[in-house]
Amino acid sequence: MPDIRRVGLIGGGVIGSGWAARCLLSGLDVDLYDPDPEIARKTEEVLANARRAWGRLFPDARPPEGRLRIVGSLREAVAEADFVQESLPERIELKRRVLAAASRPARPDTIFASSTSGLLPSDIQAEMAGPQRLVVGHPFNPVYLMPLVEVCGGALTSEDARQRAAAFYRSIGMRPLMLHKEIDGFIADRLMEALWREALWLVHDGVATTAEIDDAIRYGPGIRWSFMGTFLIYRIAGGEAGMRHFMAQFGPALKWPWTRLTDVPELTEAFLDRLAAQSDAQAAGTSIRDLERLRDDCLVSVLSALRARGYAAGEVVKRQEETLWDKAQAGAIAAIGDLSQPLRLHRARVEADWIDYNGHMTESRYLYVFGNAADALFRCVGIDTAYHAAGFSYYTVETHIMNLAEVSVDEPIHVTIQVLGVDPKRLHIFHRLYRSSDDRLLATAEQMLIHVDTRLGRAVPADPAVRGRLEAIAEAQKDLPKPPEAGRAIGMGRG
Structure with a gap:
């Protein structure tokens, strides 16, 4: 794959400016187009935050910063770009029209990626010149810190484009998640939307306030989610018998009226076999006791970092530490x-x-x-x-x-x-x-x-x-x- 040294950005809002910061701090030059007359100021403010964050995360491992150029047209943004990332508002007509226009002055080998959080790449690429080079590269805010980027191709996307996009994202410190099937909302947003829907119902029904719901996540499962996903956490909860035992215990509860989201797949033997097999492959032979120790070590690391900030669960840990100190001494x-x-x-x-x-x-x-x-x-x-x-x-x-x-x-x-x-x-x-x-x-x-x-x-x-x-x-x-x-x-x- 040719080296990517220059990135063209279309759209400089919250996501676009985050892309600019990640690319610039990775040593790449960036040409950014956005008609907003305040775009230079807004981008520089985001970049200042990114510099501060990267200075803490990578204090001694930063290359010379790339050069940012605010340009006045789509053509200028893409003409010299090795990779183009579009971050426009979530309107399919707008994305399709702008990407169609931007694809024509770009080099034929330039990869295009859309930051869309849910629109299908097949719909976005329909009018492009060279539609086979369009992928979705869906990031998470702040783009300059969050490593996940979901990579999804459309009906016309080539495998070469998918792999080149993934390689580029890895080169700027991201973790591409390659989607095998095109689907509205991709993976992460569908999971977040399910939680969001239930949260809205809990507020609507007077069960909990917004603060109480956020506390339920940030003091509890959200801490574990930062290093182990739902399936690995539940595998541990199943004990030595693993995922099948967990599903036998808790699977029936999925249809209980605990939630508004009770439309769940039937837990057939074939489906349970697939879950258990994938969970076994995910664990890769690691025993439950070793997974528990890994979980505990990661929890200690996360809680220790939060303790240093004195925020959220870290404030609780800090207060408990002070209590233990006083008792111990x-x-x-x-x-x-x-x-x-x-x-x-x-x-x-x-x-x-x-x-x-x-x-x-x-x-x-x-x-x-x-x-x-x-x-x-x-x-x-x-x-x-x-x-x-x-x-x-x-x-x-x-x-x-x-x-x-x-x-x-x-x-x-x-x-x-x-x-x-x-x-x-x-x-x-x-x-x-x-x-x-x-x-x-x-x-x-x-x-x-x-x-x-x-x-x-x-x-x-x-x-x-x-x-x-x-x-x-x-x-x-x-x-x-x-x-x-x-x-x-x-x-x-x-x-």
């Missing part, structure tokens, strides 16, 4: 026992997303682990959610990490803390990171922290009770040898 100093030894306060297991391209724990995760250990110490001495809510905390002002051995995925680790010094505003601590299976020392970290009033943004003395507990630990540990790594500076020895 209540009276923790007394439970530690011998304060005269470095305090073992934090343990973890190295997760897969902590690993870098060398197969070892990435540098930022060392700081993450040591930070969690410091948080554990703070909770022990009374710096809890109420303390933070009052506007007080310790801030790190200096850290020196020494990596002494490699740390691999799934290894159990723990951290000990030695308190080297305390005064009213400062705290000097030293961490040691060990592999728990053999107590091998993996890394150390020395930190200086200051106590701050977070509302005023300046250093202030710590609460006397908090400072007293820290001073008690420092006094108990005063006879410990000073770590040889403490106080060291980075430098090269003299040759």
